[in-house]
Amino acid sequence: MRFERREHRSVALVIATPVLAVLCALALAGVLIAVAGAPVMEAYWRILVGAFGSRLSATETLTRASPLILTGLAAAVAFRARLWNIGGEGQFYLGAIAVAAASSHLLGGLAPAVQIPLLLIVGAAAGIVLLLVPLWLRLRFSVDEVVTTLLLNFVAVLFVSMLIDGALKDPMAFGWPQSQPVADAAVLPKLLARSRLHIGLVIALVLAAAVHLLQSRTVFGMQSRAAGLNATGAVFAGVPLSRTLVKVACISGGLAGLAGALEVMGVQGYVTKDLSPGYGYSGIVVAMLANLHPLGVVLAALFTATMFVGADGMSRSMGIPSYIADVTVALSLISMLVGVFFTQYRIRR
Amino acid sequence: MNALEFILAGMLAAATPFLLAALGELVVERAGVLNLGVEGLMAFGAVLAFIVVYHGGGHLLSFVAAGLGSAVLSLVFALVALGFRANQVATGLAIGILGQGLSALFGKTYESLTVKGLPKLALPWLSEIPLAGRLFTQDIVVWLSLAATLAIWVMFAYTKVGLVVRATGENPKAAHAIGYSVTAIRFAAVAFGGTMAGFAGAYAAVVYTPLWADGMIAGRGWIAIALVVFGTWLTGRIFLGACLFGAVSLMGLAAQATGLDVPSQVLASLPYLVTIIVLGIISADRRLLKLNGIASLGEPFER
Numbered sequence: 136m137r138f139e140r141r142e143h144r145s146v147a148l149v150i151a152t153p154v155l156a157v158l159c160a161l162a163l164a165g166v167l168i169a170v171a172g173a174p175v176m177e178a179y180w181r182i183l184v185g186a187f188g189s190r191l192s193a194t195e196t197l198t199r200a201s202p203l204i205l206t207g208l209a210a211a212v213a214f215r216a217r218l219w220n221i222g223g224e225g226q227f228y229l230g231a232i233a234v235a236a237a238s239s240h241l242l243g244g245l246a247p248a249v250q251i252p253l254l255l256i257v258g259a260a261a262g263i264v265l266l267l268v269p270l271w272l273r274l275r276f277s278v279d280e281v282v283t284t285l286l287l288n289f290v291a292v293l294f295v296s297m298l299i300d301g302a303l304k305d306p307m308a309f310g311w312p313q314s315q316p317v318a319d320a321a322v323l324p325k326l327l328a329r330s331r332l333h334i335g336l337v338i339a340l341v342l343a344a345a346v347h348l349l350q351s352r353t354v355f356g357m358q359s360r361a362a363g364l365n366a367t368g369a370v371f372a373g374v375p376l377s378r379t380l381v382k383v384a385c386i387s388g389g390l391a392g393l394a395g396a397l398e399v400m401g402v403q404g405y406v407t408k409d410l411s412p413g414y415g416y417s418g419i420v421v422a423m424l425a426n427l428h429p430l431g432v433v434l435a436a437l438f439t440a441t442m443f444v445g446a447d448g449m450s451r452s453m454g455i456p457s458y459i460a461d462v463t464v465a466l467s468l469i470s471m472l473v474g475v476f477f478t479q480y481r482i483r484r
Numbered sequence: 485m486n487a488l489e490f491i492l493a494g495m496l497a498a499a500t501p502f503l504l505a506a507l508g509e510l511v512v513e514r515a516g517v518l519n520l521g522v523e524g525l526m527a528f529g530a531v532l533a534f535i536v537v538y539h540g541g542g543h544l545l546s547f548v549a550a551g552l553g554s555a556v557l558s559l560v561f562a563l564v565a566l567g568f569r570a571n572q573v574a575t576g577l578a579i580g581i582l583g584q585g586l587s588a589l590f591g592k593t594y595e596s597l598t599v600k601g602l603p604k605l606a607l608p609w610l611s612e613i614p615l616a617g618r619l620f621t622q623d624i625v626v627w628l629s630l631a632a633t634l635a636i637w638v639m640f641a642y643t644k645v646g647l648v649v650r651a652t653g654e655n656p657k658a659a660h661a662i663g664y665s666v667t668a669i670r671f672a673a674v675a676f677g678g679t680m681a682g683f684a685g686a687y688a689a690v691v692y693t694p695l696w697a698d699g700m701i702a703g704r705g706w707i708a709i710a711l712v713v714f715g716t717w718l719t720g721r722i723f724l725g726a727c728l729f730g731a732v733s734l735m736g737l738a739a740q741a742t743g744l745d746v747p748s749q750v751l752a753s754l755p756y757l758v759t760i761i762v763l764g765i766i767s768a769d770r771r772l773l774k775l776n777g778i779a780s781l782g783e784p785f786e787r
Binding site: 167214219221269272275276277278279281282283285286287289290293294296297300301416419420423456458459461462464465466468469472473475476 | 520560564568569570571573574575577578579581582584585586588589592593702703706707709710713747749750752753756757759760763764765767768770773
């Protein structure tokens, strides 16, 4: 048996791959559920009910999907250009704390129509700054950004934890380490009354479409993909590599920072240490599940949010730890990586 | 005990998880493979070890379980990245997330439970030296890790096995041409790296801080990966780097004990910042990287 490169990749195969990967992961996770001694089909049914069974759970799933779309896009844009931005989590937190600081100290008096856009820019800028540091290290000193972006996550989270326990600590929070709240004028409008769902979802969807157009229809998009496919070749073809990577970093870091900003302004209102249940890291998974396609990111984020919200509900009623969601999502990704291989190669005997 | 004594006494133990995982990753990278899943492999090994010790299986069995478990998980990486030629960065991240997910899943019912660690063994005479003697009272795993460091250095410097592994990383086509199976060697290297990461996780969970908390590896797997670059793929430098990081990770505690008025978060972020700065200094010297770097690192091998 050997593998042979396919002449062309059929569209049906490319679309079927993630679906098969997810099914495969669900089957594998089913084994774990069965080992834990629970009925597998009922567990999956409970996950589905937990994620979409009521108005509350459905809006919750969409609320969870919004930041995942943004962090997923952040990873997808960067990975396309082979800029390994593993720092989404830190950029998310820095975006969040920047918004909390700006709204409670500087811009709090402004009207919503002015303040909200300004704060979103502040959040995105904070994320960008955190990604430009490792990019500068890569361009100037050729330091591999995989390790540096990741290590900066820990630094950023510690920095935020220092601020919310110090300079930005809310004196009204009974000693809990949490930041001062954003001004009332900075709270994002809700999409549905009596839910946590806010316009962040719309912003995320619009940005997904925008990123898709940017990548498929513009010179910059072509250059960023060329940088990812073959950096040396791209340079020979006249692609300004450094400049392209800086732009990519601005989009990627900006999206992750924006995700943090929206989470503070739309959901929680202030920053705590557990603002993100790993949105930055999950974003990487989302991007790869989507095979780095911006529109696929939306679907992958929805799947991931479904698993996480659904597994919470399932674990309450069936006593299986909700971490089964993490495992299922990771297994989907591994199946996806194998699946991608079979879209590129065929088996010959 | 003053701060210096405290650091001298604890440095080697604090360095051991870094050292074990970094030695494993060194062998993997020397064979030309980049496995970024170390954090997850460590977490998986840690939870397995903790479960074994908690249920009375003893420390020896816990290390065996952790080593085997993480080796199996690392073989999944090898299968996907080497067998199916998936991108090694993506696959490593996926395995890392899987390992952390599995560790959280299995460890759920053990949250905040504690077990007994290992006794410290004092080397006769050496441990009686004033001040420096503190270095010579360590648990058995620390001593074994030092032995492993020496063994790996000897392997790469003097043995045929070491030469073959290096050849696989430097020039897989040549290694293949003279009759070595590049894929088999890389699988073996990845499994070795997995085993070492499992040991590292086990040490962290049942010896160094013998209690279970989700996320207890806390980035040490990533620092181990950084250490391999930090040490420019040389065993001795990786050992020194691990000691440095062990010391830095204790500095936070030591400084607080001396009443230094610095937020604990600043001290806690020192190891990460130091790694980034040192990576900058080392990578800036291209000659150094070219001389010691692995030529085919991260590239899939096709006949």
